[in-house]
Amino acid sequence: MTDQMQYITLASRPTGAPTPDNFAFETAPIPDPAAGEVLVRVHYMSLDPYMRGRMDAGKSYTAATQIGETMGGGGVGEVIASNAEGWSVGDFALGMFGWASHALQPAKALRKLDPNVAPLTATLGVLGMPGFTGWHGLMEYGRPKAGETLVVAAATGPVGSMVGQLAKSLGLRAVGIAGGADKCALAVDTFGFDACLDHRAYPDAKSLRAALSDACPNGIDIYFENVGGKVLEAVMPVMNAYGRVPVCGMISWYNAGGLGAGAETTMTVPALWRGILVNHLSVQGFIISDFFHRLPEFIQDVAPKVLNGQIKYIEDIAEGLENAPDAFIGLLEGKNLGKLIVKLV
Secondary structure (H helix, E strand, C coil), rough: CCCCCEEEEHHHHHHHHCHHHEEEEEEEEECCCCCCCCEEEEEEEEEEHHHHHHHHCCCCCCCCCCCCCCCCCEEEEEEEEEEECCCCCEEEEEEEECCCCCCEEEECCCCCECCCCHHHHHHCCCHHHHHHHHHHHHHHCCCCCCCCEEEEECCCCHHHHHHHHHHHHHCEEEEEECCCCCHHHHHHHHHCEEEEEHHCCCHHHHHHHHHHHHHHHCEEEEEEEECCCHHHHHHHHEEEEEEEEEECCCHHHHHCCCCCCCCCCCCCHHHHHHHHHHHCEEEEECCCCHHHHHHHHHHHHHHHHHCCCCCCCCCEEEEEEHHHHHHHHHHHHCCCCCCCEECCC
């Protein structure tokens, strides 16, 4: 085994969309675990849209990644050295290992995994943070009822596909929005959406809104917000009275700054605010890390449905730590199909 680990740091803060120059590939000696720590060889690491926000210096819900600091993120791997009670070499762990081949972590910060119960990669997607985000946001803030209509964008991603499939299982009409005809076909044929609109086929919010009105003849009761931009502008005027809008992301604005500063939009704040008021809408932003105490409940509810095939998922696997920056840039451009994961081992 090599005595060097590899990791990727933030070399500079991006202006607009990230480029490969914003990242640096580094090496360092593999550390030894101190008391209470374990050393993990990372097998798979997750790439997620929230990482773009951490590349900016502005105020957000979590600390920004500092220049020269390892890019953060979740991963799964095998324990190769342990100095912690209850952890042995050969155990598998889930943790915030970052963009790195190895990670030294306090054992108390890790979750032990059984690879015989579910694939390791599933804990980064359908049974991990993205799936949990979709489940919690829909069930807690969407308050779905049979016969209602739900709309979710990025419908074939790990969050959107979870939201749509759960909605269908509860008797709702599920309408997805995705980028490209192939993704829309996947949303309907694989994930069971009633309809899916290709946002790239509509030049502006007005034309997308007209298509949404046709796809949602009874209006929209729940809009699961994870993209912002043109989709948000199209959806809001179609919302029904007493509709619910769980908000977990705004990927279309991330490259314009941590809070969407400078993003082009034709929907003014007064128009948006008035729509929320006159339609009695419930809009709830949430950060899933505040609710990890509910993770066991999520696993208990959703894991059997994943294992029996009731809830389907797709993974997009990139090979090699050195390819993580390009894969991440592609994620922000919508080039991935399903949950984006980097395979290291």
